[in-house]
Amino acid sequence: MRTTLTIDDPVARQLRDEAHRTGRSFKAVVNETLRAGLARRGTPRARRPYRLEPVSLGEVIGGHDLDKALDLAARLEDEEIMRKLQQRK
Numbered sequence: 001m002r003t004t005l006t007i008d009d010p011v012a013r014q015l016r017d018e019a020h021r022t023g024r025s026f027k028a029v030v031n032e033t034l035r036a037g038l039a040r041r042g043t044p045r046a047r048r049p050y051r052l053e054p055v056s057l058g059e060v061i062g063g064h065d066l067d068k069a070l071d072l073a074a075r076l077e078d079e080e081i082m083r084k085l086q087q088r089k
Contacts, residue, residue: 015029015030015033018033
């Protein structure tokens, strides 16, 4: 198949150098390089298992139960609204 590609100058230079060094055509080097890249892409690399190391964030300040964080946030918001309303008077 015939097609037109735009190849970055440094990549084209490497391909030309490889063709010159090995005595093969530029077309052959490009096709071989593409084949090798596609083949490598198809084989999944072995990945290390993901490990999460737990870290202590310290104790809760102020004795608040963080299991009920939304309740705490709502209570703090209500207190702030009340404070602002009292300042208006």
